[in-house]
Amino acid sequence: MLRRKKTPTSTIKAVLPIQAVAKPVEILFEDDSIVIVNKPANLLTLPDRYSPHLPNIRTMLVDKFGDIFVVHRLDKETSGVMLFAKDAESHRHLNQQFEEHTVEKLYYGIVGGIFNHEVIDIDIPIAQNPKVLGLMMPTARGKEALTIVRCLEKYRLASFVECRLKTGRQHQIRVHLAAIGHPLLIDKDYAETTEFYVSTVKKNYRLAKNTDELPILTRTPLHAWSLSFIHPKTEEQVTFTCEMPKDMRATLQVLRKYSEYTPLPTMDFDFEEFQL
Secondary structure (H helix, E strand, O other), rough: OOEEOOOOHHHHOEEEOOOOOOOOOEEEEEOOOOOEEEEOOOEOOOOOOOOOOOOOOHHHHHHHOOOEEOOOOOOOHHHHHHHHOOHHHHHHHHHHHHHOOOEEEEEEEEOOOOOOOOOEEEEEEEEOOOOOOEEEEEEOOOOOOOOEEEOOOOEEEEEEEEEEEOOOOOOOHHHHHHHHHEEEEOOOOOOOOOOOOHOOOOOOOOOOOOOOEEEOOOHHHHHEEEEEOOOOOOOEEEEEEEEOOOHHHHHHHHHHHEEOOOOOHHHHOHHHHOOO
């Protein structure tokens, strides 16, 4: 456990127990073609190449349903809605939608700094970083990537944003936000901050004697809130959502309480008075 010295919609419910995972994984919806999972943070989507015994959602679903097909992925630390297919034909149908960018993917994130855009289109190509294995970088030689970011709330030290993915490159949201100077509040790969504490924003924060302060956030605050697509069998538009996890909700609560944003007052000038 991390510590710091004193000196921060359809829903069918099911629970899949996973060994070594703090929280159970919830199945939001299931039918003959698809499975919708509420992925918790800090859980792998696929088996790790070097440590296949580590808990991961695909292995868990295979144990429950047999054959399962991965349609898309979420980073280990990202939480939220994930879609799996139960058969090859449904998998092909869904893959085509992702390739044609017709799937609506909506994420919530907490970024560092005051986001001074109501809405901004981040249209920056992305490619593998040749110097750091597994990481991405913005470059004109990369694949096209488009993220539409809307600011929902501002605080003195951070902002709450909505990210709509139009493409689905690896680490796209994280790279795009960092590229415009607003990396996620915690991001061990694309930012410098690795933990967030109440004392970061609350003045004169005091602890009881001989106690340490625990961080309220230790992972990338990114949540896949909504996923909309055409159902592979019914051909109807369906949408699935899931609530943000406790650590992100707690972080927002702290920011709203102790880091309220106060815009600078605007002043009206009579410029004719200053003409020479």
